[in-house]
Amino acid sequence: MNEREHGPRGGGPGEAFAGARLHIVTGKGGTGKTTAATALALALAADGGRVLLLEVEGRQGVASLLGSGPLPYEERRMLSVPGGGSVSVLAADAEAALLEYLELFYGMRRAGQALTKMGAVDFATTIAPGLRDVLLTGKATEAVRRREGGPRATDGPHHYDAVVMDAPPTGRIGRFLNVNSEVAGLARTGPIRSHADRVMSVIRSELTRVHFVTLLEEMPAQETRDGIAEIEALGLRTGAVLVNMVGPPLLDEADVAEAVAGDLDEVALADGLKSAGLADPERLSADLAGEVRAYALRHRLEERVRTGLADLGNPLVELPRAEGRMDRSALTVLADRLAEQGVRR
């Protein structure tokens, strides 16, 4: 990708999203991929956008985030956005995707059910995980290409303006997306192979961007670095780095510097606490000074991590840490924050 040589693009974070229709959201475990992907789907649904949020890990993470029961294998409109936009959710699993695939391409629903009974799904998911991945990425690319007017339509408007995938974590994302080479070793010809080629042509195209969710911590940042290198080495396009759970700054820079250096003025602090009428101001001052110092050290580390992430050249987009439970209104706040930073279709 050229922007690696020419520095970050001038267009800001929005450039990492605009024009793409398949957004693959990965990140280290525990960084809040599902939350970030859902907020991104909401942001992309602004101004009447129709967005599909696709979950592929079988965790029902979106259902639990939205406080609903487990979702079936079915594109279900779950969220409406002011302006006429909507987010549909699909919890995809390989077994259902296989049955659908058989019916769609071969008209063989009955045989497909027989295959399921035979353990053919174990077959697809166990011995050749590339097949499982190609079914799931195949579902995503099918949704990207789908047009109004049924499966045969070739020129009507697209059914979805954007598809957001809550993808496997960074440790597995390269293999997951590179289904072509996974399947190529097994099926050199035949329908599965042509299916894989079709999927890959979407994933390799301008239509697809891989976004990385991280925290301001060293290990998630390192995985982001490694993941971006891996994805780009595969010839796929990376998009933004979504920095999740960013806390508000609670200290000014001078106080941070003093606290880090161990020079915090505990006497002045005690004085202030006394003025506020708090008991035992000296000992309380020592307690609070300890908290301030811990915060300052953490803050410095976060600044270092942020600088390192910025050096990657991908646009950084920040999501604030939610106070309390993550729910629909907290998701709206996150989506708004994304929009403010230029995230759009």
Add this chain to the structure above:
Amino acid sequence: MNGEAGTDRADTSGARRTHTAAPRRMDVDALLDDPKTRIVVCCGAGGVGKTTTAAALGLRAAERGRRAVVITVDPARRLAQSLGLVELDNTPRPVPLPRPALAGGDGGDPDSGRPDVEGRGPGDRDAEDPDGEDARVGPGEDAATVGGSGGDTDDPDGVPGDGAHGGDDRAGSLHAMMLDMKRTFDEVVRRHADPERARQILANPFYQTLSTSFSGTQEYMAMEKLGQLRESGDWDLIVVDTPPSRSALDFLDAPKRLGRFLDGKLIRFLSPAGSGAFRLLGAGMNVVGSVVGKIVGTQFLNDLRSFVAAFDTVFGGFQERAERTYRLLRAPGTAFVVVAVPDTDAMREAAFFVERLDRDSMPLAGLVVNRTHPLPTGPGAELDAERATAAAVSLADSHPLAVAALRLHAERVRTRERERLLCDRMSSAHPKVRVTEVAARAEDVHDLAGLREIGSALAGEER
């Protein structure tokens, strides 16, 4: 990051040997010191600090006199980072241990005579040099005295180590390895197949994907390696960091799933040896066969058949090993440590695991809650968020540092309340689960000193 110590220490001193204290604190040192503890499995959701916890437990055990090995399966090589090694491969490598400065923290012997090169010793000893061991008896005993609570005269805990092992064993050592899934799988195939058949299997494209990318292979091979290390007898404590799976339960289920598949109907149908079943099931099978062929192509099917045929001969031994290792996890010497962070998802995952272990009668040693934010131990603990905020407001612009500190404190109290709520929910649902907390660090851990600090925190002696 330095709070909590007061309460923890109080709990620990009361509960350490008697296990009667009301707050059910996990006694990490008792677990690690008990010579009957042979395997510790760390499990939990992704990103909760399993690898760091496993490494810290291994290090602490080593510094308390165990011959410990840590197995990790993490492709991100994080254990290597935190152990200060450049790379780990499929054989356990010695981790150079500097002289433990304060292993147990409660003993007084500074053991000043122990040279730094000592750290490399334990690994060399396993490899070749029995004399080296003798040379280390002195320092080793000293180290064990420091670690093994020798300072407490009324503490009987130093005894089991002596009883179970010779005095030599009290010189602890730490090894670490990162699982090379494919190499482990190759070894298993070679062990169970004659050279010609092994060659056929290893060259088959299905074997290639199965051994590198099947989502359960990592778990399966982690079990296999665990079994191997246990049999070798070179270590008296094996700490396993489970793979970063979708769900913590995968570690228990994946090996069975692989076994079920390899033993399944479809495979027997595809296998020439399964022609009996084929005949029995008759025409239905033909339909399925032609469907499979139509979708995947005949070349694919042929490769699969030859793989199954070749694999079939080694499969019995394979299955048997897997079952033996699985049984090992239910054996008395095994302890599970569930790792979580105080957020809803990780705690829910931890609860699933706790329930599952209970159902399968697998021994749960306790729950580690990483990255908590304890309050200070002094008057700061009593100052709640509302009063801190009100005080900050009352100061207006007059004392900017105090205002900032009070707001920061209020924030911290609210964080702590959320954490408490999650932990309380866990303890009321699972009152028997013992818990230990590790406060969030200002910096991530990436060296032995950091791991040692985590180990101290796990044992409840956070300073």
